[in-house]
Every structure is written in C-alpha cells, then in structure tokens.
Amino acid sequence: MASSNGRTKRQRGEVETLPSGSLRVKVYAGVDPISGKRHYLTEVIPAGRTAAKEAEKARTRLLAQVDERRNPRTRATLDQLLDRWLEVADIEATTRMGYENKLNKHVRPTLGKLPVGRLDAETLESFYASLRRCRDWCGGKAFVTHRVKGEHTCTARCRPHVCKPLSPSSVRQIHWILSGALSRAVRWRWIAVNPAAQAEPPAPPHPDPQPPNPTDAARIITESWRDPDWGALVWLAMTTGARRGELAALRxxxxxxxxxxxxxxxxxxxxxxxxxxxxxxxTHQQRRVALDPETVAVLAELHARYVDRLAQLDATTDPADYVFSPEPDNSRGYRPDTITQRYGRLAKRLGIDSHIHALRHYSATELINAGVDVRTVAGRLGHGGGGTTTLRVYAAWLSESDQRAAGTLAARMPTRPTSPTSPSSPYRVIAEELREQIRAGRLKPGDPLPTVLDLATTHGVSVGTAHRAVASLTADGLINVARGRRATVAEQPEG
Structure with a gap:
C-alpha cells in the first residue's frame, strides 16, 4: 500500500495460501509470557470465490482484538496456568493440599492440556455435568476397577466400575478454584475474560446438620467415658464446639x-x-471460650490424672504438654484423623450415624434452641462471620452473653459418668427409682413411663440427664423405646 509521500506502508498481519487453496490469516499478538516465543492469532478461511474478502475481514477482526487487548496473550495450557497460580497464591497449607488434591484428581486429567484461551463456559459446564454423573470421568464406558496397578491376578476386589457422582459441594469447590486461577490469568492478560465467571456452577447444597439427639448424646458420653481421658475430649468437643484439629493442638x-x-x-x-x-x-484468629463449672471439673480431673502419670514416670509437668495425647507423658498430640476414626468406631458400636464434626453441630443446635443469640454462638464456634471480630478482645469473651451460653449448654448436657466409688449421679437416682417401681409392680409391662420432660421437672435435672436415665433402663432391657412413642415397660423374663 502506497502512502502520500511515495513510501510503502507495511501491512499488519498476513494472509497465506495453503496447499488446499484455503487462506490462513496470521496476526502478530506479542510475546508469549510462558514460552517466550512470538505469539500469533490465526484463522483459516475455506477456499472459495469470496475467500479473499473473508480473509481481509478476519485480519481486521484479529487486529482489533490485539489493539483492544481482547486476545489471549499465550498458548499456555490450563496445567501451566494452575502451576503458575499455585506458585503465587497465598493459600494456607491445608487449603492448598485440598486444592491440589481436587485439581490433580479431577481437573488436570481432563482439562489440563487444553489451552487457556480455548476454555469457555460451555466447556466448563459440560465438565461439571460429567463430574455430577461420575467422579472418575468414565464417559459411560464399562471397565474393571483394579485394586492395584500393573499386572496382577484379579481377585474379588477387582470389580466392574460403578459410577459415583461427585457431590455438588465438591463440584462447586472445583468451580471456585478454577475461577480464582482464571481471574488471575485475566489480571496477567493471559486471557481477556474469565470463562468461569460466565459458567454456572451447581446450586449450593442446603445446610443439613445432623447433630446427635439428646438420647444419642447421652449414649455417646457414657460409651466414651470407658476411657475417662477420651471421654473428656468428647465432652469438650460437645460443650465448646471446638474443631478436631483445635482439640489435637490444645496445650x-x-x-x-x-x-x-x-x-x-x-x-x-x-x-x-x-x-x-x-x-x-x-479463621487465623485465636478465640477464648467460657467454660461452665462442670467442664472445668472435667478438665481438672483430666489434669490430675496427667500429674499422677508423670509422677509415676518420675517426670515433671510442662505447661506446653498436650491436653489430649496418646502418650503417657502427653508429649505428643493426637493426629486429627485418629480422633475422627476413634469417634467413628464409637458411634458405629452404638449404632449411631454420626461423625466427630457433628459434635460442633450439637453444640450450635443446643445453644440456638436454648435462645442464645447467633452472634455469641458464632463466636464460640470460631466462625468467620457473625460477630467474631468484636469477640477478639479478652474481656469480650468473658461477656455476660458468653458466660450465659456456657451455663446454658452445661444445663442441657447429659450427666457425665462417674467412678463406682463416687456418689450416685442424678441420672442413676432417676433410673434406680424407675427400676424399683418396675420391680414392685407399680409399673407393669406395657405401662408408659413418665415423659422425659416430666422426669426432668420432677427431679430438677436437665432433659439430657433424664434422657440418660431412660437410656440406662433401655440398655438393661427394662423398657422399650420407639421413635415418636412413649417409652413403655418391657416384658420381664420369668425367674
């Protein structure tokens, strides 16, 4: 193209004729920040009578993208973006491990080799839909799931693959991980827009906490107290709502x-x-939780046992020792997964569908049901919102509402077990009184027992304590309990 001064103006972009007769439009778009090589935008126009005109339109469109910085600056793959993002992202250790696990297991095998610039909302939504059908991305193909890799002799543990969908919450987590990485790619101008912002993730699951009911809570406390140290851990989890990792690190x-x-x-x-x-x-914040007198007594007894053990080992106490420990000298804390597994075995023995995190739900549910304000409950549990900022100061944690929360939960807790030499517990008094009425015939087989609320009111105890008395009689086979019905006296074996 000639300019007014007679010199030829260099045209940006070029059009090449391919052996097939098609035209390839090629526009320089800068240096790829990943490879360091020159980066071009290309588009192929099929051969035809209007191919030259369409090629010129394509060249103009690609040039406009470069000028407006709407083009991807790199041919980097999603794998390369994720690697770079994980290098610079400020993520705490456990969160990083969770991210890497999900990316390595679900994202990289399927989308990792795809250029970032080719990732769009349709691709992401199709990916999410596949995960909701099968977490292993089987594509509907039948295959055998082998118990070990490599050549081996198959056993009954090698079986046909069964599709297991990934939970909606996990798919949402993957979506937000990708969205964070792609948002950083936009900031780096690797891509022009974040496709994850245009994709629709699965709807958030409805909260469905499953805390133990008062009867099951009483059974859990009773069973855990076979080992008083372990019982103290379960008790503290119930009364404070502390996370398992927080209990494991407690000194x-x-x-x-x-x-x-x-x-x-x-x-x-x-x-x-x-x-x-x-x-x-x-939440990267320390928090202070008020303890009720009964919980203080539990921890005082736990400390006394710790001191006695060290005396037998001819060792001295150390304030830095762990409160809960599998070692006699409390020099090492529990592994969080050990707490989860031991509680899981306990619940399984009792036939209760529960996990250690459900004790946080129990604490929150009992406090809210008792009328404690949500702000105070959130503070006790260490939730990120709900007023925890105002509870950072030491005095705030000892506020009237927090003390009231501690006392309220203590009143709703089942009575903890005591040693055989200790005075009778209130629940034992109630249970023994009912046993006597059954033995004397004042309560006959089939007769309904007083309601738990009536027992609690009559004896001046908490509902949890009354529940525990009923649970004790149930375990002895003296009464029958059915969901939604009054407990009744069971038929007693003759002799």
Whole structure:
C-alpha cells in the first residue's frame, strides 16, 4: 500500500495460501509470557470465490482484538496456568493440599492440556455435568476397577466400575478454584475474560446438620467415658464446639481453669507427607471460650490424672504438654484423623450415624434452641462471620452473653459418668427409682413411663440427664423405646 509521500506502508498481519487453496490469516499478538516465543492469532478461511474478502475481514477482526487487548496473550495450557497460580497464591497449607488434591484428581486429567484461551463456559459446564454423573470421568464406558496397578491376578476386589457422582459441594469447590486461577490469568492478560465467571456452577447444597439427639448424646458420653481421658475430649468437643484439629493442638497453658476460660490458638493437621504439623486456627484468629463449672471439673480431673502419670514416670509437668495425647507423658498430640476414626468406631458400636464434626453441630443446635443469640454462638464456634471480630478482645469473651451460653449448654448436657466409688449421679437416682417401681409392680409391662420432660421437672435435672436415665433402663432391657412413642415397660423374663 502506497502512502502520500511515495513510501510503502507495511501491512499488519498476513494472509497465506495453503496447499488446499484455503487462506490462513496470521496476526502478530506479542510475546508469549510462558514460552517466550512470538505469539500469533490465526484463522483459516475455506477456499472459495469470496475467500479473499473473508480473509481481509478476519485480519481486521484479529487486529482489533490485539489493539483492544481482547486476545489471549499465550498458548499456555490450563496445567501451566494452575502451576503458575499455585506458585503465587497465598493459600494456607491445608487449603492448598485440598486444592491440589481436587485439581490433580479431577481437573488436570481432563482439562489440563487444553489451552487457556480455548476454555469457555460451555466447556466448563459440560465438565461439571460429567463430574455430577461420575467422579472418575468414565464417559459411560464399562471397565474393571483394579485394586492395584500393573499386572496382577484379579481377585474379588477387582470389580466392574460403578459410577459415583461427585457431590455438588465438591463440584462447586472445583468451580471456585478454577475461577480464582482464571481471574488471575485475566489480571496477567493471559486471557481477556474469565470463562468461569460466565459458567454456572451447581446450586449450593442446603445446610443439613445432623447433630446427635439428646438420647444419642447421652449414649455417646457414657460409651466414651470407658476411657475417662477420651471421654473428656468428647465432652469438650460437645460443650465448646471446638474443631478436631483445635482439640489435637490444645496445650495446658491454653487453659485457665481458675477463670474458666479455654483459649484456642492453634490447629493440628497432616502435611502432604503425613507428618503432624500445627498452624493457625481456620479463621487465623485465636478465640477464648467460657467454660461452665462442670467442664472445668472435667478438665481438672483430666489434669490430675496427667500429674499422677508423670509422677509415676518420675517426670515433671510442662505447661506446653498436650491436653489430649496418646502418650503417657502427653508429649505428643493426637493426629486429627485418629480422633475422627476413634469417634467413628464409637458411634458405629452404638449404632449411631454420626461423625466427630457433628459434635460442633450439637453444640450450635443446643445453644440456638436454648435462645442464645447467633452472634455469641458464632463466636464460640470460631466462625468467620457473625460477630467474631468484636469477640477478639479478652474481656469480650468473658461477656455476660458468653458466660450465659456456657451455663446454658452445661444445663442441657447429659450427666457425665462417674467412678463406682463416687456418689450416685442424678441420672442413676432417676433410673434406680424407675427400676424399683418396675420391680414392685407399680409399673407393669406395657405401662408408659413418665415423659422425659416430666422426669426432668420432677427431679430438677436437665432433659439430657433424664434422657440418660431412660437410656440406662433401655440398655438393661427394662423398657422399650420407639421413635415418636412413649417409652413403655418391657416384658420381664420369668425367674
């Protein structure tokens, strides 16, 4: 093209004729930040009578994208973006491990080799739909799931693949991980728009906490107290709503039994190599939780047993020792997964569908049902919102509402077991009174027992204590209990 001064103006972009007769439009778009090579936008126009005109239109369109910075600056793949993003993202250790696990298991095998610039909302939504059908991305093809990799002799553990959908919450987590990485790619001008912002993730699941009911809570406390140290851990989980990692990292200097205050500063976790480590709490904030007198007594007894063990080992106490420990000298804390597994075995023995996190739900549910304001409950549980900022100051944690929360939950807790030499517990008094009425014939087979509420009112105890008395009679086979019906006296074997 000639300019007015006679010199030829260089045309941006070029059009090449391919052996097939098609035209390839090629426009320079800068240097690829990943490979360091020159990056071009290309488009192929099929051969035809109007091919030259269409090629010129394509050249103009691609040039406009470059000028307006709407073109991808790189041919980098999603794998390369994720690697780079994980290098610079400020993510705590356990969150990073969760991200990497989901990316390595679900994203990289299917989308990892796809250029970032070719990723769009349709591709992402199709990917999410496939995960909701089968987490293994089987594509509907039948195959055998082998128990080990490599050549081996198949056993009954090698079986046909059965599709298991990934939960909606997990798919949503994957969506937000990708959205974060792609948002950073936009900021780096690797791509012009974030396709994840245009894709629709699965709807958030409806909250469905499943805390133990009062009867099951009483049974859990009773069963856990076969080992008083383990029982104290379960008790503290119920009364404070502390997370398992926070309980595993708890040390004696975090307890002020005189003031009745527990400070939660650290949380235990397992690193990528399976080694036990500690970090800040989930919200990166320490919190102080008021303890009721009964919980203070539980922890005082736990400390006395700890002191006695060290005396037998000819060792001295150390405030930095762990409160809950599998070691006699409390020198090492529990692994969080050990707490989960031991509680799971306990619940399974009792025939209760429960997990350790459900004890947080129990604490929250009982407090809210008792009328404690949500702001205070959120503060006790260490939730990120709900007023925890105002509860950072020490005095705020000892506020009237927090003390009332501690006392309210204590009143709703089932009575903890005591040693055989201790005075009779209230639930035992109630249970023995009912046993006597059954033995004397004042309560005959088939007769309904007083309601739990009536028992609690008559004896001046909590509903949880009354529940525990009924659970004790049920375990002895003296009464029959059915959901939705009054407990009745069971038929007694003759002789």
């Amino acid at each position: 004696w200097h975090h307890l002020d039994l005189a003031a009745g205050v527990l400070t939660l500063r650290r949380s235990a976790y397992l690193d990528a190599d399976g080694a036990l480590q500690e970090k800040d709490t989930k």
